[in-house]
Amino acid sequence: MILNQNSKKFLAISSFMMALAIALGAFGAHGLKSIVSDSMLIVYKTGIDYHFYNTLGLFAVSFMISMKPDCKKLIISAWLIVIGMIIFSFSLYLLVLLNLPILGAITPIGGTLLIISWLIVAYSLIKE
Template sequence: MKLFIILGALNALLSVALGAFGAHGLEKTVEPKYLEIWKTGVHYQMFHAVGLLVIGILLGKVPASSLLSWSGWMMFIGIILFSGSLYILTVTKISVLGAITPLGGVAFLVAWVLVIIAAVKYL
């Protein structure tokens, strides 16, 4: 429970910091196409940081739920793979990194499906 709240808050913090960096530090150094890619990473990181916070709170109600724990880990992995690959792609322009991004998207989808199942089963 506590771990996912900490991970959620940490990722929200990083999302704000990386968003500010993108808006002020990258704006004049990368092409607009790449700046949009960066923004997508920031948005998805923030959405899923909130998801991690929600999972942490739900685990306070359903502490034995392995479904929610797996969901939290899938969201965290999704942030690393999805947003992380977009950040690296933006600064390096190594397009092959775009192949990693969908794996993060799949992790996000699995995480949300697990939340749905846990809600049906436990709440």
């Protein structure tokens, strides 16, 4: 299989995001236990979970893009996954690390972008 530029770009982003998810997950599991409350650890873990799941999904979409290189909807959905994942997960990470509850108001924006991105993936696979 020959990968096109968009596939390579999103596979590279996926690889970086996976490494980051592992590092941040390890930090949360080992470095935060003595610093934050159990309820804040759960918030942090939610960010990690969504970070992992959507990174795996981005890997899959990257390969879909290589199979359908002219499908603009898949490329748009890949960018929305990246942006949504950053807004969702990183707002939770920062909420816990900086103890700024106002950041919780940003999290649903990321979640909404993730929902939209996955609906676009479904639509593009059905219609194209």
